[in-house]
Amino acid sequence: MIQQNQRSFSAGQMMATPDVLHQIPEYEVQRALARHLAGDWGDCCQEDAGANDAALQTGGRLFSVYHTADGITFWIITEADRSATTVLLPENY
Template sequence: MNQQATDSQPKFLPGQIVITTNAQETLHPEEIPVALDRHLAGDWGDVDEEERQENELSLREGFRLLSVYHDRNGVKFWIITEADRSATTILLPEDY
């Protein structure tokens, strides 16, 4: 039971969580907290192997983290945590 509690702990703190207006208006609202939890747990979503490895290095070394997800309607969105962990932003690629 303790192992399950440990597994659900975030691997890093998100800082201030923000979402772009476009993402908030476009994404299915139930998917945002689920994706954020996945991001904080180190599940980087639909990134390729190179980006996955980059995120693992970034997690250890304190660099920027990028996750890619798709909502139930197939809309692609990103979650980016700044290198200094001061903020995590949920956005659509065109918002970048």
């Protein structure tokens, strides 16, 4: 498991979908991005968390799940080549 509060990979270009920009407060997005970049995968299932931990070694895609204080679920995905990290709602996938 990656030690939290330790940046473990490059985020590349950071993007967010229009729905995220309209529905989620910026401070909640920023907090989740900090967690994602520290290797805290949020509320993703154990299988996805394990895949993320392996992807840090092998270069695969990274996927995290977070929830706002109002209960909105959103995802953060970093591409396998680390060129981009996108914040999106599940329905935007």
